[in-house]
Amino acid sequence: MKTDALIQAGLNLIGQALSIYDSDLKLAVCNARLAEMFDLPDRLTRRGADFEDTIRHLAERGEYGEIDDFESFVKTRVEQARAFQPHYMERVRANGRFISVEGAPLPQGGWVTVYTDITEAKSQEQLLRTRSELLSEEVLARSEELASTNRKLAATVSALEEAQRELTEMEARTRLTTEMMPAHIAHVDSSGCYTYSNRKLSSVMPGRPSQIVGLHISDALGADAYARVLPHLQMALNGDPSTFEFTDENSSRRIRAAFTPDETENGVYILSMDVTEETQVRAALQQTRRREMAAQLTSGLAHDFSNLLTIILGMQSKLARMDLPAPADPLITATLQAARRGGALLNRIADITAHRAWRPEPLDVANFMSDINTLAAPSLPDSIMLTVATDITRRALLDPGQLQDSLLNLILNARDACGATGEIRVSATELRDTWIDFTVEDSGAGFSQMALQHALDPFFTTKGEGGSGLGLSMVYDMAKLAGGQLHIANTNTGARVTLRLPLRTAGSHTNSGLVLLVEDSPDLRTTIRDMLTALGHSVIEAASVDEALALARGVPDIAFVLSDISLEGPALGTELVTALPDKTVYLTTSLPPTDPRHADAAARAAVLPKPFTQSDLAAFLGHEDDSP
The missing domain is CATH 3.40.50.2300 (Response regulator)
Incomplete structure (x- = not known):
């Protein structure tokens, strides 16, 4: 309230009359000079006074001269006020004095009007006209016209300056908003050059520059990423919006991008985000759903098959105890072995289809790899050398049980691939703070072309009757549960299997926190x-x-x-x-x-x-x- 009083006191000191009406044509504020200039009653100078009442009062007092249609005059003035258009005019009052009226709309609605008594200025102009015989009537008229134009121009400039200030503030707020967004927001023209960009490209796609305005999109993204987005960019330039995802090879990040056509300038608006973690979680959820469906499909069949195997084992055991001819023994033994192998296969299927979840916990990767060496070494012959290495010193959120089972499975597969002699190398490395790669390499014969295509398929095996074909499938299943990937390839010296898992750093705390x-x-x-x-x-x-x-x-x-x-x-x-x-x-x-x-x-x-x-x-x- 003290501030309002100070503002009102300041307005009262101004030599010009001033009024501000809101968007509902109610008086927000006026100064004492307004009431004095137009002899207004107190009720019309209080906050909330209606503009229409003020116009009606002035018209009745003869402020606007003779009026033929009184109601039409008041209605027209009110409609003009609601239009909120900037204006400047000069008029003669009923008392013979000249005033200028300058009005400008406000950004919040409503308008401000300033009334200036210009009687003295008009008198000076008239005196100049009557006493200057050297000046022609045309020069005088143009001088008056120029003075009036200058006053109008000054009012227009004030309105433009206010509009410019508002636009500058809006632009600053928009720029701040785009900079705070966890996404890359940009615009390219028809030639593919950036005309606008916030500074988030390097955050979404590490290794790229932050200042890219003026660059071509291929220079900012690099050849590989540009090749992936080019078809979608061309679609957007042709008027078709496109939303897509791709993997940035340079950073191993999963990127979701939206290209929206800019029909006004034949350009494209770009919004891109890093959805790596979302993709990992989505992949894990999809794999869980697949496994649940597989469990539903196989549970009934497995139950009946288990019953049949139980019957077969019982019958064969009875046959083995009978006094049968010697040629029957090998047949009974083979049947029992086949039935038992079928039972083992059912157990492996149950392991795959059972409800399991990726349950990460803080894990010291270096100690874990040392334990892997301890567990795997006794299973290898002396002629096969095992090397386990990692340069990871921090803890990560991983499921130690499933990860240990998977790595041991891969090491045993590598042992079988090496044959009598060879070397197995196991390593754990970080990849761009996004993934952790567990790699098992061997010096065996490598994967055949058929194995490279089908090694991850359930029941595919190259070990004949000695393999179930579920080992790599279980590792692949675990990788998908974690939101990761499994890659198989050949090297110059053998085979390589890489288990790539999301890297989530586990906190490390002092004992005094x-x-x-x-x-x-x-x-x-x-x-x-x-x-x-x-x-x-x-x-x-x-x-x-x-x-x-x-x-x-x-x-x-x-x-x-x-x-x-x-x-x-x-x-x-x-x-x-x-x-x-x-x-x-x-x-x-x-x-x-x-x-x-x-x-x-x-x-x-x-x-x-x-x-x-x-x-x-x-x-x-x-x-x-x-x-x-």
């Missing part, structure tokens, strides 16, 4: 708090998501959050992962792996199943547990 523990069971909260303090942590506690968020926002130095999935209230602990993007959130749960909430949590963060010991918790957090 502050922990936010979120657990709704008081007894369990006490137990876990004692574990954390024994590991050297300070602990603050919450029982619900709302309580945890309030603590996290009020305490900035929290090292990480350890939360149960099921908590007090309707919100789940998984919501803390997205609500606290700047904090590392670990989840615990006693829900079974088949529960959808468990699966959703595993896709968001590392999950530690209950019950767990202090040693389990220390390993999960990457600590050394010094407890006895």
Whole structure:
């Protein structure tokens, strides 16, 4: 209110009359000079006074001279005011004084009008006209016309300057918005040159420049990526919008792009985003659905087949105990072996079609690879040399059980490929902070052309009756569950199988950090708090998501959050992962792996199943547990 009073006092000091009406033609503000110039009553100078009432009052007072159709005159003035058009005019009042009227619309609606008494200026013009015999009538007329034009021009310039200021602010807001978007937004002309771009290309596609305005799209993206987007660019230039995805070979990122035609300039608007993680999750979900369908299709057949095998084994066992001629023994033995092999095959099929999920947890990759060496070495003959190496020093979120089974499977396959002697090399490497590659190479004969095409198909084998054809299929299935890939190829010295998995870095914390523990069971909260303090942590506690968020926002130095999935209230602990993007959130749960909430949590963060010991918790957090 004090500010309003100061503004009103300042307006009253202005020598010109001023009024501002809003978009509803109600008075927003006026100064004392307006009431004084037009002798207005108090009711017409108060905020909210109606414009139509003011016009009617002035007309009745004779401000506009004689009026034939009074109502039509008032209506016309009101309609002109609603149009909000900038204007400048000069007129003679009923009292004989001259005034100029300058009006300009406001960006928020309504308009401002300034009334200036120009009687003195007009008198000077008249005096100049009567006393200057040297100036012709034409020069005088043009001088007056020029003066009037200049006043109109000044009013127009003011309106244009205000419009320019508004446009500048809008452009700045638009630029800031595009820069804050986690996507590349750009425009190219008909020749493929960038006319606009935010500075996000290097974030979406690492290795590219950020300043690309003026560059051709092929120079900004590179030859390979340009070849992939060119057909879609041509479609958009021809007027057909296109949305597509492609893999950028330089960065191994999955990119989704939308090309929208710009029909006004025959160009294309471009929106591109990094959807690598989304693609990995989508691939994992698709593979899970395929496996569920396979389980439904095979469960009935497997059940009946198991019954038949049971009957066959029982009958053959009876035959083996009978006093039959000697030639029957080999036949009975072969039948029993075939039946048992059929039973083993059913077990492998069950392993593939059973409901399994990718359950990542913090894993020290270097120690894991050392364990692989320890587990695999005894299965290899002395004539086959095993080399296991990695340069990864940080922890990653991986499923150690499924990953270990897959690598051991690949190593045993490599052993069979090497024959009597050879070499097997196993390595783990990071790929552009996006993937982690586990590679198994051998010095065997390599994959045949047929194997390169069908090695990942279920039941395909090159080992004859000695192989089930499900080994590589199980590894491939695991890779897809994790949102990864499996590549097979030949090298100059043998075969190579690369298991490529999404790289999710697991946090590593000192034993002295502050922990936010979120657990709704008081007894369990006490137990876990004692574990954390024994590991050297300070602990603050919450029982619900709302309580945890309030603590996290009020305490900035929290090292990480350890939360149960099921908590007090309707919100789940998984919501803390997205609500606290700047904090590392670990989840615990006693829900079974088949529960959808468990699966959703595993896709968001590392999950530690209950019950767990202090040693389990220390390993999960990457600590050394010094407890006895």
